[in-house]
Amino acid sequence: MSEVLVEVSGLSKAYGRVTALDGVGFSIRSGELLGLIGPNGAGKTTLFECLAAVQPANGGRVILKAPQADARRRSSLMFYLPDAIAPWPGQPVQWALEFSLDFLGGRRNAYREVVDDLKLAPFLRTPLGDLSKGQRKRVLVSLGLLSPQPVLLIDEPFEGLDLRQTRDAAAALRKHVAAGRTIFVSIHQISEAARLCDRLVLLSEGRVVSEGTPDELTALAARRLGQAPPSDFEEVFLALTE
């Protein structure tokens, strides 16, 4: 089993009287593609934001176990790519990619590969504000892939992408994981998540209901249902989040 880079335990967050996260605990391991799945309002984005220290958590601990990490600064280990952002609308794509390369000191040697994998070349000189939702999402994913941190958190990497683009982006993520990068994604497309991720964290109503490989979760669902393992991972998800 690969080493644990981040250990999360008892993480809680409330917005006034509404509990978004309730004692969440799981781990992120080196070199894995970890998926966070859960129904709408399960707390996926809140979990990512608390994990990346974008929002303050009300309780719990996030322990950075990687030797290169600065315990006081989570961004020394993790780069977080939020969903539904449209940064630097007046700037061209090429300029935005320099954010990861120049500002963050990112993976310059991966630049050409990322541009090719995510098919960014045709609009490198186009301002971000003029891109379609899918194009912008690909640019943002490329920012994440070029960032220097060992762990990459991406909230909804395939949101707004069509089938072909989703496959291209998924392939790009897998390629980086194969090269040793750790990626943690939140995905609402359950079947896509099961196909793509090494392990999954199932979140429901602010709690982690299960954590494991797709096979482990399928077996767990079969035990819960008391019948043969479901063939569709969406059935697994429903069984475990009931």
Place this chain on the structure above:
Amino acid sequence: MRSPSRAWRWLLRKECCELVLSRSWWVMLGLTGPLVGLSFIDAVRAYGEASGLGGTAAGLADAMWPLDGILAPTLSAYEVVALFLLPFVAIRMVAGDRQSGAARLEMQHSISPLARVSVKAAVLLGGWSVASAAGLLACILWKSHGGSIYLPEVGSIALGHLLNAGFIVALAAAAASISEHPSTAAILTLAFTVGTWVLSLMAAVHGDIWERLAAYTPGEMLQAFQHALIPLSRVLAGLALVGGGLSIAAVWMRTGVAVRRRASESIAIVAAGSALVFACSFVRTGWDVSENRRNSFSEPEEEILRRIRTPLAIEAHLAPEDPRRFELERQTLSKLKRIMPKVEVRYVSATSIGLFEQASPHYGEIRYDLGGRRAMNRITTSEGVLETIYELAGVAPPKEEEAGRHGHPLAVRPAHAGLLFYGIWPVAVAALRLFLKWRLV
């Protein structure tokens, strides 16, 4: 591998690009020319008439100084720009990052929020300096008409406006960081500005503590610089206010920090800033950079006054709105405080206008106490006050000086100014915008 200098370069380039791509800055730049032009044309016309254009009474022209007649009124257009245009440019720069989500990406770098907001402020002040070109053009045009320009006076006014702009940028940055939406930030900034006007009004009516507080509002601070006086206290207080505003902006720009902690840190910054500004009020050093030394006594008088080391207490029984008090403060006491090391001034009045105190036997009295030796009179002129102090100190007054310096009257009309500021400036700004947009995107 992270290269700090590369990150800083990227950040600086990014902020410059954001400024150049923002419509609000171009609107500010485009409007600055006509505003400066309007002030300049009015000022030159009035100055020309007072200098003899169209037959003015002889004698008046000798008292004409470009500082009062041309420079201060022309450059006062920047006060309007700073109050009503600059805040929107600053709010757009700070709030834009948060609204677009760029801030959430950028904040993941180890560069501190204070450094980031300081880079934004520096770029905004750079943008302000570009807008200052209109004022520079006005000065050049005035010179080309044969007018006199005394550069230290221009420098003093420019410094005052730069400090004012710095404060407005810091205030707008703080408001944009605290509030969720740019419109709320704009309301907060304008509310603060209106608040300073109310404070100035309170100071004029009630005096005392209000007067001391109002002395550090941007508008009041600017006045000294417009008279070619650079008081160190106001420069330091201005810098403290800018630092405080940017620090509050940085506190609220941080991600992952609870609102309660940010609020308590902001309160601590306000308290520290207030203490600093209060401490600055004890600094009496200042530089009179006016051509005619209007903010200073004559050099022989200053030499004698500097030698009086005994503490001097002055108690003036004059109401805040009494013109005699204004004259006493402006013409004498403000100069005295910069020269004599130990001067304490106290105003006593029961009302704000003093109209109904005139019957009081003590109203109008000015009491002096120089190391236990006392005097009392009602003279508010510089000569009278200084004479009293010399008598108390037991020193001989200096010999009478020759007649003072003469002004620089100039009876001209503002030729070409309309074409330059209302025509060429807006066209040049629009052309520059198109060119830069083409180069950058």
